[in-house]
Amino acid sequence: MAARTSAHWDDIIARCIDKTHGVFLLIISLYASASIVGAEGRAIELLYKFFVVAVFFQAALWGNEILGYGLSRYLSRRYGQTENTNFDALSTYSVINITAKFVLWTVLFLLLLDNLGVNITALVTGLGIGGIAIALAVQNILGDIFASLTIVMDKPFEVGDYIVVGDKSGTVEAVGLKTSRVRALSGEQLIFPNKMLVESEIQNFKRMQQRRVEFGFKVDYESPVEAIEKIPGVVAEIVQAQENIKFDRSHLARLGDTALEFTAVYTVLSTEYNAYMDIQQKINFAVIRALSELGASFSYPTPSVIIQNAQVAQGSKMFTKGVDRIVPDAAH
Known part of the structure; x- marks a missing residue:
């Protein structure tokens, strides 16, 4: 039914329903039943913890589905129908998808621990310090990755475009996470770091209209x-x-x-x-x-030697259609 409508919210709901896990429904049912009959003590506490874990786990599954739908929707709008999608750009989009899901699962996991009574302050601090250390260690790689995201999002060029970067030129074959590959007219493959491409002036001849x-x-x-x-x-x-x-x-x-x-x-x-x-x-x-x-003629350089008094002049006069230049002899 959702596929027959033009709205998108019902598609998201349908996909979330499809990803609803049976274990989640079972735990929800058990916890609801225990609450209705007024269960107390250790049993209800244990059911509550299972209930919290199931809720966050199911929320993560629904979040994955929403992120996947949003990404596929974006690809469809950017490149047309999914089957005609530019798959050479999907490596960058997959990084976006994986990164977003990683952030989602991390946030939900921390919230889960907090709801279970775990002190997450030290854990968050440790993750922050570790993240800064990792970022400093791989800043060049991260720079190229973010540059690849810039290329894919901003689209200064696409796969198949003929571009000129400095004194290099060729047809773009692929845009990867760290580098982009360009096929030169002479046949060799040129590999550019994405960060260098973003910071350079690019001539895109594919987009020339006339x-x-x-x-x-x-x-x-x-x-x-x-x-x-x-x-x-x-x-x-x-x-x-x-x-x-x-x-x-x-x-x-x-x-x-x-x-x-x-x-x-x-x-x-x-x-x-x-x-x-x-x-x-x-x-x-x-x-x-x-x-x-x-009866007109093109201009081209013409050498001439001037003879004076039947002898070669002290200097050889070289001129090109109106411009004289005296070239001194090596010896007099």
Whole structure:
């Protein structure tokens, strides 16, 4: 019946009822019967202790079930249906589940001892001091574990995303408790401590919605002025002729020291890197062909030796399309 409704509270109640232990019901019945008939003495005291133990034990079972349901519900909402859950992230979620259950059982156990008349002050103090000592001893490991929780909860990346961290890049294969594994394009597996990933700047290319591209080229100053004036318009036509792109601009950007520098900007309406490279290759070929037809030429470094009075000058003059640099001879 609970499965046929959209509410969730009845699912929790149904699961708790299913996990209700028969021994708990038996002890409850015995204690209730003894109380009704007015039992006294040692027997009722013993039944009361059994009753307290049964109540706390059953509360722990119900708490386990509620925590498990909450975790599965969270996974379902985060990743979709349970069968499509990202199981590579479950190691971190299992730690959350185990930790929460451990805390639950510890608290209930201390409360049980307190209800049974045991002085738990010294025990709690000892647990606190022991916990601090353990935390200091394994602080690096705990730092990576908490970092893994941050990655899973905050989701700066997921399994299958292509990320760049510093000078390393690759596809995320797994997010573990202490480390995350990334498969590089060259084939090797990169292993990053989770704490380092949380503290680093991460580029996530999987979440790129579109790719903005800016490319440029240099034209010789000796090219015809008429051809230079036509280049921005020609490049704009070339870019706009491509499919799956959005043209932005094309200009003579600056008068460089050695050449005229042109830039063009467009947006590829796809995240696929190969699609971007195919488009850029077509544009490059078309620009080369167009500059050839216009009579303009690309700028490139050119060495030149200046001869004076039929003799080599004292210095060898090296220049690149307008920039002279005197290289002194080794000996005069």
